[in-house]
Amino acid sequence: MSDLLANLNTPQLQAVTLPSVHALVLAGAGSGKTRVLTTRIAWLMSTGQVGPHGVLAVTFTNKAAKEMTARLSTLVPINPRGMWIGTFHGLCNRLLRAHYREAGLPQTFQILDSADQLAMVKRLLKNLNVDDEKYPPRELCHFINAHKEQGVRAAQAEVYDNYTEKRVELYAEYENQCNREGVVDFAELLLRCYELLQRNEPLRKHYQARFSYILVDEVQDTNKLQYAWLKLLAGGGAKVFAVGDDDQSIYRFRGAEVGNMRDFEREYAGDNVIRLEQNYRSHGNILTAANAIIKNNRERLGKNLWTEAGDGEPIRCFEGYSDLDEARFIVEEIRELVRDGVSPTQIALLYRSNAQSRVLENELFTKNVPYKVYGGLRFFERQEVKHALAYLRLLGNPDDDTAFLRVVNFPTRGIGARSLENLQVTAHQMNSSLYNAAASLTGKAGQTVGAFIRLVETLRQETAGLPLPEVVEHVIEKSGLAQHYRTEKEGQERLENLDELINAAATFIDDEGAIGEGGALVSFLTLASLEAGEHQAGEGQGAVQLMSVHSAKGLEFDVVFITGLEQGLFPHENAVSEGKDGLEEERRLMYVAVTRARRRLYLSCAQTRMLHGQTRYCMPSGFLDEIPESLLLKLNKKAAPAPAYPAYVSFGGVYAEPAVAGGLRVGQTVEHAKFGVGVIVASEGRGADARVQINFGASGMKWLALEYAKLTPV
DNA sequence: TGGGAGTGCTTTTTT
C-alpha cells in the first residue's frame, strides 16, 4: 500500500486518503486527475473500507471507463470486471437489463442511436401527417432530448404556445411509439433508470445500501438528469467523490451544466474541496498563457496551474495571408520538427470546426506527410454495418420498426413506397408493429412483404442455437447483403467492414465469456449502440494527429498547433452571438486547446479563409490578445500585415480587391463609432446604394450602408 | 427502381 501512495504530491495524497466524506476535487489540466480517481478507489479497497461490490464509478466516455478499469487492475489484485465502473449510459443500461420488468421494458429492449432516433421522428411526422418544415425533425429530437435531460416527460412538459403544444403532443406520440416498439433512446436510458429508482423504493434502498462510495469523473460535464441520478443513488449515505474542472467545461451546448459543480460543492462537499494545481504536463510558458486566457472568465471556482518544469520555449505565432498560406507554414514546420527527431504522433493539429481540416489535409498529402484525422463516421455507424445490425435486431425483436424499415427493401426486393405506405396505415390502425401488420396485407404488397417476413423467420430458425459470430455471418450472407455489395462497384470496402463485424462478434464473445441463452445477441447489439466503436480505423503509425479541439480533450502532445485562430471562427461567431456565456465557453475551449501541449505550442491564423465556398476576411482571434506579449515569438517571415489594405497573396501572385466606394475595399480594416474595428468582408451595390458587410468580431457581422455609416479606414 | 438535378445547410459530440 505504501507503493500505492508513493509519488503522490500533497494535495493528491490528501484527496486519495480522505476519510469517508463527500468531496470535490478541482483537477486542473494535466494535474493527475485520473491517477487520483483510480488511486482513491484502490486505497479504499486495500484499506478494507469497501469491497469491489460497494464502489460505483461513473465516467462520460467508454474510453475513460476503460482507462480507469485498466489502471485500477494494475493497482489492486482484484478483477475489476465485476465492478460497477462505466459510463452513465452503460450503468443505466446494466440496471435496466437487471430490472427490465420493473422498468416496464421487454427483456430484449434495444437502444436507438441518434440516427435511429431521427429516423423514428421523421417516420412519426409522416404517419401523423405533420408538416416537417414547420416541425423540423432535428429540432424535434433536440426538443425531446432536452426535456428528457431535464427529467421532464411529455405529460409534465410546460406548454406556453400553440407551437410548443404541438411539439409536446409529438413528444408524447414519440414516447408511445418507443414503448410499442420496445426501444429506448440515449436520454431514455437515464430517465427510465432514474424514474425506476425513484418509484421503486425497495430497489432504490437496495442500490443505495449497496454502493457506499460513488466516484464521478468530469462532473463539469453532467447534465441535470445525471446530477439528479447521482443524488438519488447517494441518498442512502454513500459518499460521493467528484472530480472535475470547471475551466474545461466545453459541452454546455449539449446540456452540460457547469453549475452542477457549484451545487455539488454547496450541497455535498462543503469544505472538502481539494485543488490539484500542479501540472505535470506542460512547460511554464504554456501554462502562463493558459492561465492568462482563462482568468478572463467570470464565475470560476478558481484555480491557478503551476509547474516545476522551466519556462520552456516561447509560444510561436504565425499569421498567414490565407488558409493555404497557414497550412503551408504548418506543414513546413512539421517537416522540420520530424527531421529534428520529433515523432509525428506527438504532433497535433487542432481546429475549432472539422471543416477546417480539409486545407491542412490537402497540404499534408501534397507534401507526403502521413496524417490521421479523428472524428467522422464510426464503425457501427456505417451504412452496411447498420443494415446488418438491423437484420439482427429483427431477429431479437420483430417489433423494432426502425430496423424493419431499414432493411425491408434492402437489398431491393420490389417493396416500394406504395406498399410501405399501405403497411404503415394498416399497422397504425391495428396499433401494432409493421412486422405484425404485414400478415394482414393483401395483393402484391402482401406477397412481397410476406416474402420478407418469411426471410426473417427463416433466418431466425436457421440461426437458433448458433454461436454469435456464426449468427452474424449467416445473416449477412443469407439476407442478401453480402451478394448486394459483391455486385456493387464500390462494395469492396463495405464487404470488408461486414467481415469486420463478424470479427467484432467473435472478439465480443471472447471478451465477455459465456452469456446466457440468446443474451449474447442482445448484449452485442447493445454494445453496437452504446459503443459506436473507434473513430475511423485508419492506421495511425507515424502519423500527425488532426482533430477538433473538442476531441482533443483529455489528450496531450509534445507539439500542438492551434489553427484558425480568427475572430468568428475561434471564438465561433455562433457562440459569440449567444452572448457572454457563449464566449466564455469558447474561452474554455481555447484553454483546453492550449493545455494539450507539453513542450511546444504554435498559434496560427489566416487573413483570408475559404468558408462555405466564399472567401472570408478575418481578424485575428481576440484570444491571442489575452496572452502576454512577452511569451510570444512571432514567426511571420514576411513583413507584418500592411496597414490600409493588405495585398493578399493568392496562388499565382498578388491581387487587391477592387474598390467598392469611397476608397473602401473588401478586406480592408475600418473603424465604426459604435461597433469598433472590423474587416470588410463583402459588398453590394454602387454609389449611394453601396452596402458593405463588415466582420466586427465580437460585435458580430453587420451590413452597413456606406451613405450613413461613418467608417474610418484604420 | 434508380439516377440525375435541384435545394438547403453548414460548431463543437458522447452515449
Added chain:
DNA sequence: AGCACTCCCA
C-alpha cells in the same frame, strides 16, 4: 465548396 436530402422522370 461539399454534402445530404428530396423530387421527378425515364
